[in-house]
Amino acid sequence: MKNLLYAAALLLMLAGCTGKEEAAAPAANANQSPSFDEVLTSRRSVRDYDSTKTISKAEVQELFKAVQEAPSWANQQPTKYYVAMSQDKVKAVQQLVGANKERIAGAPVLIVSTYEKGKSGFHQGQATNEVGDGWGAYDNGLSNCYLIMKARAMGFDTLIMGMRDADALRELFAIPGSETVMAVISLGYRASEPKQPQHRPFDEVVKFF
Numbered sequence: 001m002k003n004l005l006y007a008a009a010l011l012l013m014l015a016g017c018t019g020k021e022e023a024a025a026p027a028a029n030a031n032q033s034p035s036f037d038e039v040l041t042s043r044r045s046v047r048d049y050d051s052t053k054t055i056s057k058a059e060v061q062e063l064f065k066a067v068q069e070a071p072s073w074a075n076q077q078p079t080k081y082y083v084a085m086s087q088d089k090v091k092a093v094q095q096l097v098g099a100n101k102e103r104i105a106g107a108p109v110l111i112v113s114t115y116e117k118g119k120s121g122f123h124q125g126q127a128t129n130e131v132g133d134g135w136g137a138y139d140n141g142l143s144n145c146y147l148i149m150k151a152r153a154m155g156f157d158t159l160i161m162g163m164r165d166a167d168a169l170r171e172l173f174a175i176p177g178s179e180t181v182m183a184v185i186s187l188g189y190r191a192s193e194p195k196q197p198q199h200r201p202f203d204e205v206v207k208f209f
Contacts, residue, residue: 039152044196046157049106049188055156057085060109060187066150072139073120079143082112082173092172097184098163107159107188111147112169114179115140133180140182147185157190 121135
């Protein structure tokens with residue numbers, strides 16, 4: 001009987017230790033970087049930013065070092081970025097994104113994305129196929145994808161905006177005529193949790209042969 005009581009007590013002690021270890025596991029992993037799947041599933045197009053939070057130049061530099069890893073046609077790297085961080089430049093860009101002006105009011109950083117024409121999709125000055133300069137836009141999209149994913153991995157949020165005044169942005173940042181202005185991208189912290197959008201049925205998007 002004494003041995004049975006001792007065994008029961010030992011089992012309870014082991015169970016208690018195991019419970020503590022399992023409860024502590026999430027806290028131990030709290031400071032780890034998110035997995036790629038977590039980045040994919042938590043990224044949203046955010047239209048409500050926390051104006052009390054800022055982003056440093058060093059953080060933006062870290063972001064763009066990752067963006068430079070994006071692939072491009074023959075490694076042409078046609079995408080360029082113009083980053084508004086000063087208060088006057090941020091306010092100026094806010095006025096040039098149409099109806100999105102109020103949605104990005106709290107974002108501390110606004111980024112203009114462009115690509116150099118005549119690089120991607122060309123060989124010795126001639127378009128390689130019928131897409132032509134469309135490959136510049138394709139590479140720009142790849143680069144912007146790296147941007148929004150790395151931003152999410154760093155805890156930031158983004159919104160890619162096609163509604164913008166390209167001519168005014170060109171003048172504001174002295175963007176040369178050799179570049180096509182594509183999008184304005186907001187960068188900041190979400191102020192509220194956005195809803196997950198519905199996705200099209202898988203079979204409508206992916207075809208196997």
